[in-house]
Amino acid sequence: MNIIEHLQWRYATKAFDINKKVTPEKLGVIKDAFNLTATSYGLQPIKLIIVNNIELQKSMVPIAMNQQQIAQASHVLVFCIQTEIDQEFILEYFNRVHNIRETPKSILQPFQDFLIDDFEKKPQEQIETWATKQAYLALGNLLTVCALEGIDACPMEGFLPIACDDLLGLHEKGLKSVLLLPIGYRSNDDVFADFKKVRKPIADSIIEL
Numbered sequence: 001m002n003i004i005e006h007l008q009w010r011y012a013t014k015a016f017d018i019n020k021k022v023t024p025e026k027l028g029v030i031k032d033a034f035n036l037t038a039t040s041y042g043l044q045p046i047k048l049i050i051v052n053n054i055e056l057q058k059s060m061v062p063i064a065m066n067q068q069q070i071a072q073a074s075h076v077l078v079f080c081i082q083t084e085i086d087q088e089f090i091l092e093y094f095n096r097v098h099n100i101r102e103t104p105k106s107i108l109q110p111f112q113d114f115l116i117d118d119f120e121k122k123p124q125e126q127i128e129t130w131a132t133k134q135a136y137l138a139l140g141n142l143l144t145v146c147a148l149e150g151i152d153a154c155p156m157e158g159f160l161p162i163a164c165d166d167l168l169g170l171h172e173k174g175l176k177s178v179l180l181l182p183i184g185y186r187s188n189d190d191v192f193a194d195f196k197k198v199r200k201p202i203a204d205s206i207i208e209l
Contacts, residue, residue, distance in 0.1 A: 010147035016072035020185035049078035073182030081131035
């Protein structure tokens with residue numbers, strides 16, 4: 001299949017086959033794809049929690065509006081934002097640029113100073129909103145990657161983030177959950193798998209100038 005055929009194949013899976021598991025090799029592709037996702041300034045203010053524990057997944061169902069895909073899925077991906085985007089975080093990024101690209105620190109310094117000053121002025125709510133947008137970029141990327149790898153997925157905004165953070169101990173890690181993505185393989189009983197896609201005509205969704 002070409003990429004459009006893969007995207008036609010994917011849908012928000014409503015029931016997973018509990019007996020089918022995503023292999024470590026395919027999970028490795030997902031990890032790499034997450035890490036390669038584009039983010040604003042390249043700062044990567046996001047982390048991915050991979051839950052592969054049936055008892056923990058069952059505990060997550062009530063905080064995910066009783067969506068049973070959480071318990072059925074091979075893995076549940078929890079997209080998180082880092083809550084502390086401070087000078088140390090930004091300096092770590094620029095040190096990484098220096099070490100990997102061997103860019104002289106004198107060249108990096110002006111942009112580094114700008115970002116430190118800019119983030120110090122931002123209120124926490126604005127920083128977290130910015131970081132959350134980066135998580136959505138990663139979600140979109142992984143939905144496409146999953147489709148290309150033949151992995152089913154169901155993106156979820158409908159859950160209780162504070163309860164999820166408590167359950168997974170995210171506070172101690174300086175993280176907040178913002179999105180869930182159970183992944184696995186569709187059940188033969190999922191009638192939604194055969195539904196036709198409902199999308200606007202391309203002429204109604206794209207404007208060429």
